[in-house]
Amino acid sequence: MSSDVCCFAEARRVAIFGGTHGNEMSGIMLVSMWTKNDCEIRRSRVHIEPFISNPRAVEKCARYIDTDLNRAFTEENLSTAGGDELPYEVRRVKEINQIFGPKGSPDAYDVIIDLHNTTSNMGSTLILESSTDHFTLQMVHYIKKAMAPESCMVLLTEHPQLKYSTTRSVAKHAVGFEVGPQPQGVLRSNIFQSMRMIVKHALDFIEMFNSGVEFPACRVEVFRVHERVDYPRDTNGNISAMVHPHLQDCDWEPLNPGDPMFQTFDGRTIVYEGAGPVYPTFINEAAYYEKNQAFITTCRETVAVNPIRKSTQ
Numbered sequence: 001m002s003s004d005v006c007c008f009a010e011a012r013r014v015a016i017f018g019g020t021h022g023n024e025m026s027g028i029m030l031v032s033m034w035t036k037n038d039c040e041i042r043r044s045r046v047h048i049e050p051f052i053s054n055p056r057a058v059e060k061c062a063r064y065i066d067t068d069l070n071r072a073f074t075e076e077n078l079s080t081a082g083g084d085e086l087p088y089e090v091r092r093v094k095e096i097n098q099i100f101g102p103k104g105s106p107d108a109y110d111v112i113i114d115l116h117n118t119t120s121n122m123g124s125t126l127i128l129e130s131s132t133d134h135f136t137l138q139m140v141h142y143i144k145k146a147m148a149p150e151s152c153m154v155l156l157t158e159h160p161q162l163k164y165s166t167t168r169s170v171a172k173h174a175v176g177f178e179v180g181p182q183p184q185g186v187l188r189s190n191i192f193q194s195m196r197m198i199v200k201h202a203l204d205f206i207e208m209f210n211s212g213v214e215f216p217a218c219r220v221e222v223f224r225v226h227e228r229v230d231y232p233r234d235t236n237g238n239i240s241a242m243v244h245p246h247l248q249d250c251d252w253e254p255l256n257p258g259d260p261m262f263q264t265f266d267g268r269t270i271v272y273e274g275a276g277p278v279y280p281t282f283i284n285e286a287a288y289y290e291k292n293q294a295f296i297t298t299c300r301e302t303v304a305v306n307p308i309r310k311s312t313q
C-alpha cells in the first residue's frame with residue numbers, strides 16, 4: 001500500500017446543489033437562502049455556486065417530475081440527441097452537464113456538494129462514490145473530526161451492480177450530504193442546522209486545501225453498500241410486511257443472523273438469515289418504496305487515505 005502524497009489542482013469552482021429531489025426541504029431552503037445572500041458560503045480563492053438542480057420538482061414539492069434526476073446522469077442520457085419530447089429530468093441532465101461539466105472533462109467543476117434529506121434515522125451521513133478519490137476522503141475525514149462529538153457516518157456507494165448515476169457525478173469530486181430523519185416536504189430545524197454545519201466544514205476544508213495546507217495520511221471508517229433488501233411481497237407484488245419495530249430507526253446498528261427484520265400484518269416476525277453481521281441503513285426511506293427497497297445493508301471497513309496537497313502549477 002502506497003501513501004504517496006496525492007496532488008490535486010486548486011479547487012476553483014465548487015457548486016452546492018439543493019433540490020435534486022424537490023421534496024427534501026433542508027437543502028432546498030439552504031440553497032435558496034444562499035442564493036439571496038451568499039456571505040455565509042463565500043470563501044477566498046474559490047467560486048461557490050448555490051444551485052437548485054430540479055426547480056420544477058421543487059415547485060411541485062415532489063421528488064421528481066418524470067424520472068429520478070439522481071439516477072439519470074448516464075452515458076446514454078448524456079449522449080442521446082433530442083429536445084422537448086424527452087422527460088424533463090433528462091433535459092435537465094443535459095443542462096446541468098453543460099453548466100457544471102462536461103462530465104469527465106477537465107472543464108468540469110472541481111467539487112459538487114449535493115444536499116439530501118432522508119426519512120430514515122441516519123443522522124448526518126456523507127455519501128462517497130469512490131474509495132480511491134483521496135480528495136473527498138480527506139474532506140470527509142476533516143468533516144468527521146470537526147463534527148465530533150456528534151457522529152457523522154460515511155456511506156460508500158461504490159459497488160459493481162448497485163452504484164447509480166448521480167447528478168453530482170458531473171464534478172471531478174462528488175459528495176452527497178444525507179441528513180435525517182426529516183419527512184418529505186417538511187423542515188426540521190435540527191436537521192437544517194446539522195446540514196448547514198456540514199457544509200460550513202466542507203467549505204473550510206476546501207479553503208484550507210487551496211491555501212496550501214497539506215493533509216497527512218489518515219484512516220476513515222466507511223460503510224460500503226452490500227445488498228438491497230426489498231419488503232416481503234405477496235403473489236400480486238404487494239407489500240406483505242413492515243419494517244420490524246426492533247429494526248425501525250436502528251440505522252448503522254449491527255443486524256445479526258436471527259435478528260428481526262420485518263413484521264407481517266398478522267404479527268409474524270421475519271428474521272435476518274445472512275451469514276454475519278451487516279449494518280443496515282436507509283431503513284424505511286419513503287422514496288425507496290417505488291424502488292422496491294426496504295433498506296440497504298452495508299459492511300464496515302477502514303479506508304487508508306493518502307496525504308494530499310495542492311499541485312504547484
Ligand SMILES: CC(=O)N[C@@H](CC(=O)O)C(=O)O
Binds near residue numbers: 118176287
Ligand atoms: C433519499 C435519497 O434521495 N437518497 C439519495 C442518496 C444519494 O444522493 O446518493 C438518492 O437516493 O438519490
Ligand SMILES: [Zn+2]
Binds near residue numbers: 021024116
Ligand atoms: Zn434525495
